[in-house]
Amino acid sequence: MNKALLVAVLAGCTAVVSSQPRADYPAAPVPFTDVHLSDSFWAPRLERNRSVTIPHNLAQLTESKRVENFDRAAAAMASGREGQFCSVFPFDDSDVYKAIEAASYALAIKPDPALDARIDELIAKVAKSQEPDGYLYTARTIGGPPPQPWVGSQRWSYLYLSHELYNVGHLYEAAAAHFQATGKRSLLDIAIKSADLVAKEFGPGKRTNPPGHQEIEIGLVKLYRVTGNAAYLDLAKFFIDVRGRTDARIPFELDGKTQLLYGEYAQDDKPFVEQTEAVGHAVRAGYLYAGAADVAALRQDKAYMAALERIWADVVGKKLYITGGIGAAGAWEGYGPAYRLPNASAYAETCANIATFLWNSRMQRLALDAKYADVMERILYNGVLSGLSLSGDRFFYPNPLASFGQHERTPWFTCACCPPNVARVLTSVPGYFYAASQDSVYVNLFAEGRAAMSPRGTKLELRQKTEYPWQGDILIEVDPERPVAFRLHVRIPGWARNQPVPSDLYRYIEPPAGVPVLRVNGSEVKPPVEKGYAVIDRTWKSGDKVELSLPMPIRRVVAHDAVEADRGRVAIERGPLVYCAEGPDNDGRAANLVLPDGAALAAEKRPDLLGGVVVIKGVGEAVAEKGGRVGSAPKPVTLIPYYAWANRGKAEMAVWLARDPSRARPAREPGLAAKAKVAASPKAAYPQRVNDQYDPESSDDGTGYMHWYPQKGNLAWVEYAFDAPVTVSESSVYWFDDTGGGSVRVPASWRLLYKDGQEWKPVVLKEQPGVARDRWNTVTFAPLTTSALRLEIQAQKDWSVGVHEWSIR
Ligand SMILES: [Zn+2]
Numbered sequence: 161m162n163k164a165l166l167v168a169v170l171a172g173c174t175a176v177v178s179s180q181p182r183a184d185y186p187a188a189p190v191p192f193t194d195v196h197l198s199d200s201f202w203a204p205r206l207e208r209n210r211s212v213t214i215p216h217n218l219a220q221l222t223e224s225k226r227v228e229n230f231d232r233a234a235a236a237m238a239s240g241r242e243g244q245f246c247s248v249f250p251f252d253d254s255d256v257y258k259a260i261e262a263a264s265y266a267l268a269i270k271p272d273p274a275l276d277a278r279i280d281e282l283i284a285k286v287a288k289s290q291e292p293d294g295y296l297y298t299a300r301t302i303g304g305p306p307p308q309p310w311v312g313s314q315r316w317s318y319l320y321l322s323h324e325l326y327n328v329g330h331l332y333e334a335a336a337a338h339f340q341a342t343g344k345r346s347l348l349d350i351a352i353k354s355a356d357l358v359a360k361e362f363g364p365g366k367r368t369n370p371p372g373h374q375e376i377e378i379g380l381v382k383l384y385r386v387t388g389n390a391a392y393l394d395l396a397k398f399f400i401d402v403r404g405r406t407d408a409r410i411p412f413e414l415d416g417k418t419q420l421l422y423g424e425y426a427q428d429d430k431p432f433v434e435q436t437e438a439v440g441h442a443v444r445a446g447y448l449y450a451g452a453a454d455v456a457a458l459r460q461d462k463a464y465m466a467a468l469e470r471i472w473a474d475v476v477g478k479k480l481y482i483t484g485g486i487g488a489a490g491a492w493e494g495y496g497p498a499y500r501l502p503n504a505s506a507y508a509e510t511c512a513n514i515a516t517f518l519w520n521s522r523m524q525r526l527a528l529d530a531k532y533a534d535v536m537e538r539i540l541y542n543g544v545l546s547g548l549s550l551s552g553d554r555f556f557y558p559n560p561l562a563s564f565g566q567h568e569r570t571p572w573f574t575c576a577c578c579p580p581n582v583a584r585v586l587t588s589v590p591g592y593f594y595a596a597s598q599d600s601v602y603v604n605l606f607a608e609g610r611a612a613m614s615p616r617g618t619k620l621e622l623r624q625k626t627e628y629p630w631q632g633d634i635l636i637e638v639d640p641e642r643p644v645a646f647r648l649h650v651r652i653p654g655w656a657r658n659q660p661v662p663s664d665l666y667r668y669i670e671p672p673a674g675v676p677v678l679r680v681n682g683s684e685v686k687p688p689v690e691k692g693y694a695v696i697d698r699t700w701k702s703g704d705k706v707e708l709s710l711p712m713p714i715r716r717v718v719a720h721d722a723v724e725a726d727r728g729r730v731a732i733e734r735g736p737l738v739y740c741a742e743g744p745d746n747d748g749r750a751a752n753l754v755l756p757d758g759a760a761l762a763a764e765k766r767p768d769l770l771g772g773v774v775v776i777k778g779v780g781e782a783v784a785e786k787g788g789r790v791g792s793a794p795k796p797v798t799l800i801p802y803y804a805w806a807n808r809g810k811a812e813m814a815v816w817l818a819r820d821p822s823r824a825r826p827a828r829e830p831g832l833a834a835k836a837k838v839a840a841s842p843k844a845a846y847p848q849r850v851n852d853q854y855d856p857e858s859s860d861d862g863t864g865y866m867h868w869y870p871q872k873g874n875l876a877w878v879e880y881a882f883d884a885p886v887t888v889s890e891s892s893v894y895w896f897d898d899t900g901g902g903s904v905r906v907p908a909s910w911r912l913l914y915k916d917g918q919e920w921k922p923v924v925l926k927e928q929p930g931v932a933r934d935r936w937n938t939v940t941f942a943p944l945t946t947s948a949l950r951l952e953i954q955a956q957k958d959w960s961v962g963v964h965e966w967s968i969r
Pocket of ligand 1: 512557578579
């Protein structure tokens with residue numbers, strides 16, 4: 161929208177605009193409305209978002225009855241009769257808000273009257289569902305029994321779990337985006353009415369318990385920026401400050417106990433400014449840190465900044481997947497212990513990756529340090545993009561770094577936070593490219609396109625010409641309306657400076673060949689590099705050209721030795737992209753591939769493959785069992801960008817490849833177990849994985865496993881039945897145990913049974929039946945002929961059990 165319209169609209173707000181120059185980030189993002197990408201990588205993705213992903217999400221929101229909840233809330237108010245919430249979770253409202261936000265960015269990129277009308281219609285429904293005093297939460301306005309027992313029916317009750325403040329946080333973000341994109345106040349007015357009510361109810365001397373799931377903090381700051389109403393900023397700060405503060409909280413009942421805090425899961429174990437590590441649910445954490453960065457900037461709060469620095473160092477130093485994935489532990493969708501980064505069972509929820517991307521973009525503007533943009537770029541090109549299929553209508557919730565063929569994207573989820581989240585972030589990507597202050601412009605990301613900004617009040621267009629991320633040559637044309645002096649900060653990516661991440665968590669085996677070269681108007685320059693940016697300080701005039709040549713060698717990455725899952729393994733990168741081996745390019749296999757350090761690798765352009773990619777090819781080795789012996793043989797290996805995996809059906813995939821044959825998982829010949837029919841009781845998850853012939857590397861490595869979670873302390877069995885009797889004399893079990901990431905532990909005890917006619921009899925074992933972690937537990941016995949064998953397993957009290965693999969001979 162134009163500036164005059166913005167001023168006019170702002171004048172209509174109940175704004176309390178201070179006359180003091182207000183504190184803020186030292187650099188502001190150049191808004192998505194002022195950045196236009198025309199490249200072959202992002203532009204088609206933005207268009208697919210507009211034409212496929214957003215309509216797909218809107219259709220799913222209707223089909224899953226999330227939209228109908230708003231109608232039912234309106235009907236309940238109009239009739240005075242209670243209705244029934246008709247989707248599954250009380251946070252389903254938020255998915256509608258996120259979809260509106262995504263659509264708003266799309267409308268700013270390209271006018272689309274049909275989409276505009278559709279969004280107006282949705283907003284009208286939201287307006288009708290809002291109670292007269294501003295309360296907005298369909299689960300309670302509809303009345304009737306709550307959708308989940310943990311919601312309660314009183315306003316502002318069960319704040320730990322209700323998500324009512326989380327929902328409106330997404331509403332505020334959507335309202336700011338919709339207003340910015342269209343100039344319409346329809347959603348903004350709803351948001352203001354809601355936020356005014358929340359501000360009336362919450363704060364010092366009022367209700368003091370924060371939301372269990374953060375998000376409202378980010379939303380309130382956006383609303384503050386649009387309206388100038390400082391009460392919203394104060395409230396955002398209040399919600400952060402009361403976390404972990406026992407002296408400021410009202411007791412509540414949970415699990416039959418009176419409690420004050422929500423604990424580590426919700427980053428509510430200690431006051432925010434005393435927190436030192438990233439813990440708990442990773443989406444909550446990411447939104448908290450992003451909101452805290454906003455408050456740190458707007459209040460110049462040094463204690464907030466110090467906490468953010470400490471937590472960031474913990475994440476980037478100990479808990480970040482090479483793909484930018486966040487959160488190793490599926491059990492609480494969150495951070496695990498330091499260096500625990502299993503690959504196949506990596507959670508790395510699309511939303512957690514997005515939240516951490518949003519946080520890092522704020523950190524970049526807070527500290528004006530390119531190391532944050534390095535992390536931002538890594539997450540965006542790898543961990544965020546992998547959340548969406550190339551077709552634009554399939555989604556990943558977790559984003560694992562290895563697969564044994566069990567993973568595929570799906571059109572929607574019962575808990576559907578990720579699909580609209582990935583849509584809103586990808587559609588707003590232009591807004592993350594540049595930041596600017598009075599006398600400085602920061603180029604953080606690279607793609608062909610143009611951007612408008614005004615250093616020292618002079619209108620300026622910056623144009624990038626590049627084939628990034630496939631090539632490293634970037635031409636930046638600087639076009640001010642009249643000559644103007646400012647500092648152009650061009651990010652020299654860490655990956656081009658021998659530093660994959662700003663910590664010792666990952667390193668290149670050898671410094672990559674080549675150094676970045678910078679030219680201004682054709683002449684090579686060596687400007688100072690400050691905090692990862694080459695700083696070119698000069699008076700710029702129309703026609704000035706900056707050329708950045710980033711070498712694009714293929715780089716071999718290894719992880720810190722403390723990361724057990726990656727020991728003896730190598731990952732491959734080129735430019736900002738992390739690569740992986742996937743079955744369709746490698747005769748169906750990935751887990752058994754070896755990439756020795758000396759193997760030559762070459763990049764090859766493949767415009768025909770996966771929407772157009774550069775693949776990496778070389779000759780490695782494959783490890784396989786033949787005639788009962790395991791050996792390796794030379795094997796051509798092809799790697800694709802990680803973001804593009806799982807677009808050709810279910811298949812094996814590996815980001816981390818073995819550096820020598822001892823670290824590869826052999827492709828096994830089908831053994832006796834593979835011929836068995838598997839049954840389990842009580843009902844177990846994935847029983848067919850118990851004989852999938854993959855050797856686990858550890859009890860926690862995430863190779864396909866079966867388990868009885870959430871049943872705990874129970875007696876269970878898994879059975880192998882054969883069409884014709886077999887003779888066996890040995891049984892080996894590899895127990896699943898995800899200590900540090902979940903609730904499954906090795907069993908208390910177990911025994912082996914065999915079928916004798918219709919009767920089950922215990923097998924007389926020569927050894928004690930073992931319950932060791934991280935290795936096979938083998939027992940032998942006198943050969944017996946039987947039609948079926950059973951493992952009878954007693955779980956430990958309060959823990960679940962699971963089996964990675966059960967082999968027999
Ligand atoms: Zn999600």
